[in-house]
Amino acid sequence: MRLVRHLTDFKATRPSAATIGNFDGVHLGHQQVIEHVIHQAQVLKLHSTVISFEPLPAEYFRKPPPSRIYPLRDKVRCLRREQFEYFVCLRFNHALATMPAELFVERILIQTLQVKYLVVGDDFRFGAGRKGDYPLLQNLGQHYGMQVVDTPTLLTGQQRISSSLIREHLAQAELNKANALLGQPYQLSGKVSGGKRLGRTIGFPTLNLAMPDNLALRHGVYVVRIHGLGHQAHYGVANLGKRPTVGGLGLRFEVHVFNFSQMVYGQLIHVEPLHFLRDEQKFASIDALKAQIQQDSQTARAFLQAQQLVY
Structure with missing residues (x-):
């Protein structure tokens, strides 16, 4: 093409x-x-x-x-x-x-x-x-x-089958329903950009992808599969949102990849949401945010184990 x-x-x-x-x-x-x-x-x-x-x-x-x-x-x-x-x-x-x-x-x-x-x-x-x-x-x-x-x-x-119906499913994080109409897994791609590196300071480094503000997918935290970091897929947990706890502005997909610590700025990756965990929220402190990310990671790992996906 x-x-x-x-x-x-x-x-x-x-x-x-x-x-x-x-x-x-x-x-x-x-x-x-x-x-x-x-x-x-x-x-x-x-x-x-x-x-x-x-x-x-x-x-x-x-x-x-x-x-x-x-x-x-x-x-x-x-x-x-x-x-x-x-x-x-x-x-x-x-x-x-x-x-x-x-x-x-x-x-x-x-x-x-x-x-x-x-x-x-x-x-x-x-x-x-x-x-x-x-x-x-x-x-x-x-x-x-x-x-x-x-x-x-x-x-x-x-x-x-229509784009408007798929947008409705994505807005409700009904991923399986959206995927069935798309005929393929829903994925979002982007080049990894530098952020404030807050994730590294609290033990959860992230790969950050800029997204258009009018993206249909529901803002929140997802279990995700990541493609483009090697020959095999990786898994992790990601937040789609504007990071209200740290005063963020533009929409970003912040992806914490399990068992991965390489610097890959500028690399093109594809992120596939597998399961919705919770809506994005603003926390009173960085410590509260860290505690919630720990909980999200545990929940995500439990989901992957239940699906027999190796992370």
Whole structure:
């Protein structure tokens, strides 16, 4: 998969079969759509292309922004598994937000991306004032020679698989339910950054990952599995939050890795929440915080032992 952030960098050698949307989560429904695009691209001898936006349009228009399942880094990581050719991630700014729907189709879909086959949801809206819709796409598609089809609905039981449903599960720390709809374990990644090193002074060093403030996952303490610190996974306990006890500001995932003491600043790791322990809270003192982390670690180790996971 080739990531394209600027349309001037799109150097396709033939037209595309494409789909367009937010793809927050890259869940089972998204995967089904992308598989359909890949199949049609092979049949029609086209490039397979996924089109999305960053920030997501709802993040651009709404302040504070609504929650999202994945930061861009993790969305790209999940999309790479789908093995299509181009991921065109357009910067959603004033110019794009105010572009009429007809002009978006003509300039971006037809002239630049050369889309011949387009898959969208029948509730898809785009263009200035959200005036572009599925019927408009069909009409313009007939004019420009672009076939437009809608996406089939994928259900779990009687419920439609959707990003909003997954966000609800993550907000309640219902990890198993979210994972079932994602079709893969929920993971967050980032490069280990330096912090105040308070954890080391109280015997619990942490690997700190910066996270967007509008992350959907419930703030609190989790038992976690860590990937990227060697050939085998590690386990530990982590806090997702803003560290109110020490006056923290931005959202961070602070990961204490069991039986690990290496310095890995700048290293990319992936953190997989396995089990929710408690909500984040503010403590009256550092000693009280230390005592709670000790208790959290004991509880996490007991959970791992019960699951027969070696830490």
